[in-house]
Amino acid sequence: MANQMKPNQNINEEKLSEQLQRLLSSIEASKHAVFSESNDALLNSIVTAAGRLFGAGAAAILLLNEAEQVLEFKVAYGPSEHTRKLIGTSFPMDKGIAGYVMMTGQPIATSQVKQDTRFDQDFAKSVGYVPESILATPLLSGDRIIGVMEVLDKIDATSFGMQDMEMLGMFAQQAALAIDQSQQINNIQEALILGLKRLVNSDPSQDSTEILSVLDESLDETNRTLDLLELADLFNQISALGEDERKACLQVLNVFAEYRRSTTSSRRFR
Template sequence: MADPTAQSLLADLARLAGVLGPAVRPVDTDRLLATITRSARQLFGARACSIALLTEDDSELVYTTASGEGEDDVTGMRLPSGTGIAGWVVMSGQPVAISDLESDARFARDVAEGTGYVPRAMLAVPVNDGDRVLGVMTLLDRDDGRPGAEQDMALLAVFADQTALTLRTERALGDLGRTLLATLARAAGDGTDLAAAADRAGDEVPPVSADLLELAGLFADLQRMGEAEHRLALRVVREVTAYAARRRPRAGR
């Protein structure tokens, strides 16, 4: 019979798995987002660029990343999700280009003043993950007189797509980490092996997809195998990744 104290600790681990799982994330996520905003600002000759993401309940916009004017004050700022032009973009799911912010009733001047920089023009596009809007990417006071500026809306959307891809990768690894932790807690608690525990982890971690649960079980099977099997699995994953990259539609095609 399992030690009651150990069982209690394992039960705590299972409950905490949902919180701890997202810690298994790409270590460079924040750096990648910072690079995206910095690169966009430089490419467009803009005074500032930022990324704001919706909270889980869609009630707030959180400015997670900023580059340029007012970046220290903007980073970490939280606003009700319908606030200002950024709020309008996430609520409508539509991009917007405004050359005279002062004449636009949606412009939240008080928020801008709080950052120490009041822009005159803005370009903003939603950050979409499929049918769901994750947030908004905003560009302030770009150089609209440079060659090719008429394509800026489409180009900024490419940066927003890269942002969505980065966030999707982070979420997938967080879900996988949460699944693995819950699986480990179950296996240690009832004496089953990891693969069997992964098959039953769906009841413990409902937000995780069936595909991730199967993947966790396969990882458990794989770790019991030898180096040759590990190398074979790695080669298969690499080939699948390369195949998917070749099938991805290219821009302009």
């Protein structure tokens, strides 16, 4: 592979970066991200499946935003006019029933939500949906609570039961795994870009063993992450060829990093 990639000594770096920018833009336009930003589609399907299976009026996954100490609605299932309003909204991590689950790590079902002061009535009214019954369970990543999954308004019953609670726990496990994996991939992307930039700027005698070991440590055996490893290896090989190649590599990475910055800011929930 290294031979195939051997760069032309007269490579026009500016031209390369322009081409790369164009290539990445066209990929974006075709809706196929180079690196998936998150597993939103998977989370959506988990929430939808849970909502239907439980016979619930609505369902949602909320994730902790640690920096702002709030819970954010990540995905939701239910009447579309309400779910649209919900996505991206947030509230303090110790408020409402989701906040209770966040603070205790314990699942709970309650059937008198309107009399329940844990439930943030004002927030519910603001999005036009005030449920009667709620079942909520934590999303756990090891010892950490990373969010809350909830189903609202059991159809044909006044409250959710123990079996519902147990089953929602299984859905929550799947959701937590998906979130974990997606965050791990994001971390790897960052490590890859930062690490390779450092490599290119560093002493030519230094190899990229350190970066690869960082990648190795956090890797799951998924196809996507294996792709990333291969990419890292490729850049390593190119940069080992000489100063010009290393410079070209740096330019490519800079363009890519800039591109990522410009696209992620518009794609993340606010």
